Amino acid sequence: MQLLETILYEPGEGFYLLNYHLDRLTASATFFNKRNEGFEQIPTANFIEEQLNQQVPLKDGPQRVRLLLGSGGDIEIQHTPLSSVPTWISLAETSGGNTPLKIVLDCQPIESHSRYVTNKTTRRDIYNAARERAECDFHAGEQGKEDSIFDVLLYNEQRQITETSIANIAVEMRPGYWVTPTLECGLLAGIFRRYLLQSAQVHEGIVSIDDVTSNGPKRIVCFNSVRKLYDVELVNRAT
Incomplete structure (x- = not known):
């Protein structure tokens, strides 16, 4: 079992809500560690961000990034190109007419x-x-x-x-x-x-x-x- 964060990357914008992702990743690692299920060593946020910047093709357009953390503290990063990036972030606005x-x-x-x-x-x-x-x-x-x-x-x-x-x-x-x-x-x-x-x-x-x-x-x-x-x-x- 690995902990998982799925992150949106956009050139010029970076990794969307990355701090929130790292907060949740750390909280889950702590949760499982307290139950003696590994995760004694949790990589720092700076280290994870460095790995993301090194392993994700930052100039190749938007990416769907999977950040995985193993119980031994090992990091795995996977990425898949996205053809488009969703932009609807406010409930005060309409959805742009997309079919539900x-x-x-x-x-x-x-x-x-x-x-x-x-x-x-x-x-x-x-x-x-x-x-x-x-x-x-x-x-x-x-x-x-x-x-x-x-x-x-x-x-x-x-x-x-x-x-x-x-x-x-x-x-x-x-x-x-x-x-x-x-x-x-x-x-x-x-x-x-x-x-x-x-x-x-x-x-x-x-x-x-x-x-x-x-x-x-x-x-x-x-x-x-x-x-x-x-x-x-x-x-x-x-x-």
Whole structure:
């Protein structure tokens, strides 16, 4: 098992929200170390930043960067070119008219307080199983796959919404007032989630299944630090 941070790199802008990523990486390493699961030696932020600058092709356009930290303190860096960079970062603005991506509600609760949910790691069994149940497709929304399911909406044992398999979520509970599930519901403390909270664009709270299925249509957005904000539409599972 490795700790994982997925980081957006843009020439001229650098590594997006890097300090937030390094904060979370250090917190997770400390969490596992206290449980005698390695991570006795955590590389410094300066060392990690040096490695990123050395190993990522900084002049080759935008990159999706995977930063992995092993239990022995070893760093691994992977990078994939991006054809475009998302720009929607403010809920006060419109999404630019993009068609919402389709998501479905999972058919069973997840183990919401698993250490592999509350920390971002390469152990993604819980998320992969949920995606398989929902028959998700990362290419959903592209030409020829407009009706495919992009992601799955997860919930805990108390039927409280938590997150999706690759993003945090917020629901517009009333006009202009967005609620993102509180960490106590059992979810990852996302990097872009932190940005939205600190900029007072979203508020923590409880979002029930009924809030998104039975109490009238509500606008839903997902977000992570690579895709930033994007609209989603909760649709009924195919039968």
